[in-house]
């Protein structure tokens with residue numbers, strides 16, 4: 001049987017045994033008072049004890065199975081989310097962080113925190129009513145009143161908690177975004193001294209969380225109040241025949257304990273609102289699909305080509321199948337945008353051909369874009385250089401040496417958070433090493449010389465010259481590196497005019 005069903009069964013067993021203990025004890029206390037000589041005290045006591053043991057066992061079992069299910073479900077949901085993100089770009093990182101932590105945990109906890117509790121309440125109420133009618137229990141109608149009262153209170157809890165949980169999602173997202181922005185600008189923290197209020201505060205999130213708890217508590221109090229009123233009316237209306245009937249104790253005692261066996265369902269209802277919002281937040285993640293296109297080889301031709309959503313001029317140009325093409329132009333003219341659009345990382349307008357083939361939007365399998373801010377994976381040096389594996393250590397060391405990084409001898413060393421911190425220049429060279437080892441036919445390299453010393457620039461230029469014998473390297477740069485053998489140079493501010501070094505498409 002699947003774990004959630006075991007969780008559910010154990011929760012029901014826990015609830016049923018609790019109620020049975022209550023009912024039998026209520027009857028037993030009253031029966032003892034009027035019991036004749038020879039009354040078998042032993043049997044009810046043994047039954048109560050056995051039920052208590054069953055209740056304890058099912059309680060622990062429910063927690064164990066429930067938490068096991070919670071962990072498995074959290075892992076599965078996160079895995080599904082990652083699968084959905086494959087070939088997709090997420091627009092807001094804070095949204096993803098929330099989806100991966102708080103929302104998936106809420107979704108995963110649905111069986112233990114909500115379904116089990118609600119199913120127990122929904123099962124116990126009609127069973128009590130039917131059993132009461134069947135055995136002609138005095139005061140059974142009060143169970144019907146309790147059921148109706150509970151449904152009304154539950155409706156109120158659901159409506160209020162939906163509103164609070166919706167506010168909580170907004171507050172949580174705002175907090176995540178503010179925290180991310182605040183933590184990123186630590187170098188500016190001293191500027192905020194006069195304006196402490198700019199620091200992100202979790203207070204709105206927690207006050208809403210407290211609001212949900214208070215709501216669940218208020219529901220329990222309402223239920224308790226209703227039960228007190230019912231017990232009062234029951235005692236007031238009770239006739240003399242009831243006092244001689246030990247069964248008459250059952251209804252008031254069950255009502256007394258109603259907040260205990262029905263109360264948890266109130267928290268489950270506030271949880272249901274959170275679940276609803278978490279599900280909405282996870283399903284409505286703003287993602288942009290980036291498809292993977294088949295390999296493309298030959299001369300690249302761009303015709304009235306530009307990046308969608310970027311303030312850049314369209315470009316018409318031809319790139320050779322191999323060699324070095326540089327993109328030059330003032331800052332903000334659109335060099336990075338053009339490289340990203342050629343790589344297929346962002347949507348483009350116009351036409352992009354490779355050989356005779358018109359290319360569709362999406363990343364091209366044998367092309368690679370190297371970002372201006374290099375990507376360092378939180379992984380070992382080896383995994384950073386050859387993320388797909390299958391590259392001999394000897395080859396990795398050769399590339400490191402060509403990049404002037406031969407002092408990085410431990411390929412198993414962890415980079416990124418918690419590992420070796422890299423300088424800006426080291427990060428750039430690791431990313432270039434990764435691109436060279438990936439053996440792609442086209443490398444679109446964004447500002448590779450930025451922030452590097454003259455000697456390292458020269459080393460890189462030689463490396464690029466070598467690579468350009470078999471590949472096309474399109475390099476966006478502001479730097480003039482005399483050693484770089486450039487085949488074509490494109491000045492972007494006049495990109496739609498023919499440059500002396502390249503032909504029109």
Ligand SMILES: Nc1ncnc2c1ncn2[C@@H]1O[C@H](COP(=O)(O)OP(=O)(O)OP(=O)(O)O)[C@@H](O)[C@H]1O
Pocket residue numbers: 309310311312329330331332333334335336337338372
């Ligand atoms: N992610 C983005 N979303 C929207 N617009 C962007 C984005 N990135 C850049 N832009 C805009 O596109 C234009 C071109 O920017 P781009 O980074 O391509 O220029 P660049 O020539 O590479 O600049 P630099 O030399 O300073 O790196 C700019 O006006 C910029 O504000």
